[in-house]
Amino acid sequence: MTRLIFVTGGVVSSLGKGIAAASLAAILESRGLRVTMMKLDPYINVDPGTMSPFQHGEVYVTDDGAETDLDLGHYERFLRVRLSRKNSVTTGRIYENVIRKERRGDYLGGTVQVIPHITDEIKRCIFEATDGFDVGLVEIGGTVGDIESLPFLEAIRQIRTERGPEQAVFMHLTLVPWIAAAGELKTKPTQHSVKELRSIGIQPDILVCRSEKPLPDSERRKIALFTNVPEKAVISCVDVGNIYQLPLWLHQQQLDQIVVERLRLEEKAAPADLSEWEAVVDAVENPVDEVTVAVVGKYVDHQDAYKSLAEALKHGGLRQRTRVKLHWLESEQVEKDGEKALDGVDAILVPGGFGDRGFEGKVLTARYARERGVPYFGICYGMQAAVVDYARHVAGLDGANSTENDRHCPHPVIGLITEWRTATGEIERRDEASDLGGTMRLGLQEQRVKPGTRSHALYGKDVVGERHRHRYEFNNRYRSQLEDAGLVISAKSMDDLLVEMVELPGHPWFIACQAHPEFLSTPRDGHPLFIGFIRAAREHKAGGRLLKEAKA
Known part of the structure; x- marks a missing residue:
């Protein structure tokens, strides 16, 4: 059965969940594990294909022609894996699937509800996208506390309950801001973000703390105490000079080893070989x-x-x-x-x-x-x-x-x-009233x-x-x-x-x-x-x- 790592984000958006998740995936891949990734996006568009680049950014295209979120580009750049439309799922896609089943009569006239029908469809999509791999990393878009993300969070809560802590791990990415006027890092936003997550039934196993400066041991202990996360699983994620340094940084803090131990993958996982990433970083820096x-x-x-x-x-x-x-x-x-x-x-x-x-x-x-x-x-x-x-x-x-x-x-x-x-054989002309065609x-x-x-x-x-x-x-x-x-x-x-x-x-x-x-x-x-x-x-x-x- 595929082990699952669910990646959530708190405090603010644009913290880099996709890059952090992809970096962890790259380290696990370097340890000989078969790894895949997927993105669950809370917007109601069926896919980003018709969304403005000014709002959404790049539309990333997979081999099978899926128009997906740009995070899939990060996934493919960090992993040696080709993704497909299965690896990018939106709220719009989930509801479209459920409504199509309802119209077809699959629910036998029953009342269709968020729980269990929407959450069951989310779980089905997760299992389909990650089947056949040792590890599947699933990123939930948006920020904990957003109303749009609740069905996804409920679905992953159910998976953890059904499969147990050795089959599914929660990794939560938060912000630890540096307040220049006070000259110190503030952990309170992280504490509140975890509190919000726990209020919906999810206790994170790992915290990845994004900050401008490395997290001192004293602050790690404080975060661990208030969030009920082991101190060694409170990971400092500093701003790096280039994103390809991140696998090396996270490996230094033994994030991959924590995951391997939590998911009981010791027998499958070889020592990490990050020589290719070291060569990339060396080329960037020199x-x-x-x-x-x-x-x-x-x-x-x-x-x-x-x-x-x-x-x-x-x-x-x-x-x-x-x-x-x-x-x-x-x-x-x-x-x-x-x-x-x-x-x-x-x-x-x-x-x-x-x-x-x-x-x-x-x-x-x-x-x-x-x-x-x-x-x-x-x-x-x-x-x-x-x-x-x-x-x-x-x-x-x-x-x-x-x-x-x-x-x-x-x-x-x-x-x-x-x-x-x-x-x-003639060139056909369209009049102004015709559609894009x-x-x-x-x-x-x-x-x-x-x-x-x-x-x-x-x-x-x-x-x-x-x-x-x-x-x-x-x-x-x-x-x-x-x-x-x-x-x-x-x-x-x-x-x-x-x-x-x-x-x-x-x-x-x-x-x-x-x-x-x-x-x-x-x-x-x-x-x-x-x-x-x-x-x-x-x-x-x-x-x-x-x-x-x-x-x-």
């Missing part, structure tokens, strides 16, 4: 080079919208001991200030997005990189912007655009498949990479799989025209229907892809496209430095 990458996006004021992207860029640098500084630029700012907004960077990345706001800034950015020989990496909307730029300014297709932004443009080089793939292309899909291209050299293989999240595609009606103008299509879908990647020959590094490779990047392995991109940034920086020295 770089030999530094580059600046401009990220020209639409949501840069809320950088959680690009969480996986920011991490993937850093991973690309880790493989070369290069610190990657990110220069965040609103694409609307590029529209306003022009090319000068892009001066002085070593490489440019244009990420995904939706809608026409700021799109012309992305097109201008692609043109700047293309004409100035600056390394360019376009992802999703960034590829479409690069194609629009090339169509307008190289292929001579005046007015080229995406039908997402201009449904009646003269050259729709980007559009919905339903717009350009019709029975008559199309179907989102989601999840892992294989693509064939063209030998002899830079993309193929980076991947080192003919067929690769990448995760997608988009509706609009490269319009095949313009494929030959743009290829004749010099654009190289370096990867296509396995059925040859869809353009997956483009690049420019003769340019130092200009690659754009329709997929989201950032979702498959990890700190221990990196991703070949991001590694190649950062290498190109280093070469561009070195070339600029040599040019300045020659002029001097």
